[in-house]
Amino acid sequence: MGCVQAVLAGKVGIALGVANHRSLAWSIAQAWHNAGARVLIGYQGERFKKNIDELLPELGPDSLAFPCDVASDQELDRFFTELASKVGYLDFLLHSIAYAPREALEGRLLDTGRAAFNTALDVSVYSLIGLAQRAAPLLRKGGSLLTLTYYGSQKVVPHYNVMGVAKAALEATVRYLAFDLGPQGIRVNAISAGPVNTLAARGIPGFTEMLRYAAQRSPLQRNVSLPELGAVATFLVSEAASAITGQVVFADCGYSIMGG
Ligand code: NAP
16 A cells, blocks of 8 residues: 555544445445555345455454444444444444335336335435434544435436435435534535446346446446445545535446436
């Protein structure tokens, strides 16, 4: 690691939402580590422990990983109690978590049932509030929260359905949390990522077609790469972004500016 890149030296961050080596949270964790931060990992549960155990050494000897199902308040409490006892403070937290029942991503939004809607909004949106409540006392001044969103919050993307509604709510949540936490010197932002082939993305019917279409239509004529998302995430939690809060920053090779 060259000292020019060590913009996060002395900082401690946690990335929640690592499922495997393709996860956006994993590329962001790697980028933060390469920029000099101590990086901890949060993952949903036992199902991913093996993947996490294999990946963790890449983040250096001071990294740690903890399970946390963000759909449970007790789990969130246990997670933060453990975190506080292990590290004492945080400088940044990544929320890279979304879920909707498969049936809600097929057909029409019109047919979405109450239970599927509630699950999608609970796991994909309320979780950021639940994490922010518990992270705020641990975050040092200048710290920040970061989440991941998608353009389907603003425009209709076929099949994205209830996740589009959830991402719109997530982006509004970013703005309100930025207002609430601003006086404490804590920033809150979202990266709106172009499509990337991950486990969650493959749950969206027609995702391969979405990838191809976005690459064809983007001004840069390609899709965003994982290292590029890591670089944006490093910038947003760094001192260089100290005046940026409540924003949705697009990292999509320009796709979202196109009108047709
Ligand atoms: P991913 O690797 O599948 O990561 C999603 C993570 O959320 C998984 O680790 C998943 O675990 C976790 N999660 C779901 N429910 C959870 C819960 N109750 N508690 C804790 N964790 C839970 O997919 P990804 O594409 O990197 O997604 C990360 C974020 O980026 C999501 O918010 C997604 O909407 C956003 N995003 C993705 C793209 C894209 O094209 N890939 C584009 C823009 C934005 P499980 O596997 O157990 O559900």
